[in-house]
Amino acid sequence: MPVDVDNSSTVSGDASVSSSGNQNPPPKSTSKKKRSLPGMPDPDAEVIALSPKTLMATNRFVCEICNKGFQRDQNLQLHRRGHNLPWKLRQRSGKEVRKRVYVCPEPTCVHHDPSRALGDLTGIKKHFCRKHGEKKWKCDKCSKKYAVQSDWKAHSKICGTREYKCDCGTLFSRRDSFITHRAFCDALAEESAKAQTNPGSEPDPKVLAVDSSPTPALPPASPPVSAPAPVEVQVSAPALPQSTSAMTSSVMPIQSSELAEDPSSVIEEAPDLAPAGLNGSCSSGVSSVSNGSSSGGGGGGGSVFASLFASSTASASLQPPAFTDLIRAMGPPDCPIDPALSTPIEPISLCLSTSHGSPVFGSAGQEHRQYAPPPQPAMSATALLQKAAQMGAAASNASLLRGLGVVSSTSSSAPQENLQWVQGQVEPSNASVAAGLGLELPCDGSSGLKELMMGTPVFGPKQTTLDFLGLGVAASGSPNGGLSALITSIGSGLDVTAAAASFGGGDFKDIGRR
């Protein structure tokens, strides 16, 4: 049957078939491979545009002399013999056959453009059939239709052979895809059972399958890791009580309204106290604190942290978050904060948020326990650092801090007040904690901390820190106010032989003498 070859031109030149022409990639001299990647036709290739009729035709091998089509190459060769070609032309042309690429005749198709031509005749034929052809082949088991016979055959082999069915109802013909699906389908089902509202199903769950298979390898103590797999399930508000787990009900009582005045006391309470003790000490702490911290409390307290905790996270907006941070610091392993608190809140509303948290925390307590709660609530490292920063800042001269470029609001209040405050903080804590100044010193191991704090007033603002000013500033050299101020106070207490061990040791003698 006659085969029409409509037109041919080079890819890199102007194609008369289509209008593109200039978007072709420059020839790559490094391409040594014969087969270029799909989508990137060889720029020197000859573009062949075949008519739809030709493409649909089943004869692939065409005689160049009479354009007769054959299904097999051998048949074509046999046929060519009959043309009595001169010997030279009888051989396949010795020179390298010019590479041919094919464009799709359908003008709306992407492959109509020579720069997106396909390199294989079979390929372009199949493409044309599939995309622009009539679907003549239908699967008898299901209703799927195919334009290309080989596609239809491949499908009918698989159709109906689905052996694997997941609990969620999806069918799979392949074992491996079934297993992959099931790995995070379980969690999916679990999550949707937990979540009471599920706003909108995910159209594309697969995006989130990042942590599918590795789940079995996880330590049993961390079940939540499998939970994240079905990301599409929303843990909405009702689910939050579970997620804001470990705030034990014991910590609840910290809703006393005075708390708003000094969040630092909150930190003190949480770590070491038994539930009952927490209540009692909390109130005592609060009462002692609320006296002492006038400017230190409330917004002032917040800015204390903001200015002292001058690490790179400090920003103008640190103030409210510092409070939420403190709340969280009440025992992060056990007491993650209700997300309601996560939005920056004013210091004053601190108590409100804690009280909001209360009904939530209680129920949440159980779940977080799964996370292997530490035997006693421990302060988070972040909170400890903040505390250290604040204590260090209280220790050093307010003017020293200013000199370092850190504005400290504690400077406004007399050191006395700070110390009282420091005192007050500690007071309600566990009796064994160094009770700060003016209190009985228990004879146990808390003396270390005592000294830390005692070091502060002992060194006093002016004297020792100024003496060691050179040391302090040189050592820290950073605007990190709080901790560097602590370093300064450490520096002043240090003595070459005793180093860390005796920070304040020498000074005790001084105190004693007074």
Added chain:
Amino acid sequence: MFQDESSSVTSSSSPLQVFSMMSLSPKLGSPYPWIRELKSEERGLYLIHLLLTCANHVANGSLENANIALEQISQLASPGGDTMQRMAAYFTEALADRILKAWPALHKALNSTRITLVSEEILVRKLFFELFPFMKVAFVLTNQAVIEAMEGEKMVHIIDLNAAEPAQWVALIQALSARPEGPPHLRITGIHQRKEVLDQMAHRLTEEAEKLDLPFQFNPVVSKLENLDIERLRVKTGEALAISSVLQLHSLLASDDELDRKKSPLGSKNLNGIHLQRALQMNQSTSGELLEKDSANGYSPSPDSASSSPLSSAGSVKVDSFLNALWGLSPKLIVITEQDSNHNGSTLMERLLESLHSYAALFDCSESTVSRTSLERLKVEKMLFGEEIKNIIACEGAERKERHEKLEKWIQRLKLAGFGNIPLSYYGMLHARRLLQGYNCDGYKMKEEDGCVVICWQDRPLFSVSAWRCRK
């Protein structure tokens, strides 16, 4: 006030005196018995104090004192204890390592027979990926950005600057194969130092692609990032290219700082001049600002690296030229995940203070997410966090690879290299947020900043993810 304390102190009981006695004679058997009785909070505070003291001594070179501080810390710190104890353990190890470098031959000898098992390294990376949500969030955001950028593209080429975790691309393959317009032809070029890792990746990804009938090709490139030859990436002009960089760029900031500082002011200005030229090509309008910034920072070691312009250090040469090379490939999208902390200060104390805060957050996060007895957690803490800490604290110059910087500096750098920010999609962020919520742990927070996403623990930003396109 002072009288109050003095009165209280004079009435103090013997432990204090015993203590001061003991401090004077550290040779006593167990010198600090009271230490063991400290409650966790006091112990934590004391540890911080000791760490700072020790670091101070190390910074000043008074190694004897540092040793004494280390002795004390060792009584309290423990890799299996609470967060502060663990942190202290790794920080002191880092400080000790630093001290030891004062005797380079000794240090070298001690480390000469160390065996690094590739399998352990791979395992630790995997554990970090599984136990913590950070990588997952980064992958979710990256993939979503890729999907959106590649809408309508038939040929997609992705370059992964550190192809270690197949899960990211498995998810992408699954997403792409389900796309309404049909899957594209996907080519992923993975870069990694170790061939084994790339082989594993290739195997896993090809398997997944075959399952889903997605035309796929994986090209491994075994190379260190700093020695990468861009030609090996075989990027075809005109193809849709996306680049994914997860925690890789900061190592390119490593350079011989000492060399830089020792150069005459003229020298460093010349260096800045080179930068200026390049910058001028990029963006004429900011050259005036750049000049001002450079002359201000010029030669003096910047006290706060967060404030100096990225151009003023030699360390930025490598990363700038790398970014320029990437820009030259005209990628449609480049997604960068980096730590969002300033661990690149020029002095030890700066870095120590900053890293204390950041790693405190990380260790807290670890404490809240995984049980204390978990061996996996221990491995991640030791082999990942611990090694990073060691690098930040104990190493200098070209050896110090963990040069984390704040997001704003990266933004500056990328803008100078000719990239424009693409805000991350709301859809992607929604997925990421749900992922975080699924962790049932309230500390994880995600916030948006200048079109970039920052993943925080409580209020401490830890990682940032941002997407960029080529700006002509």
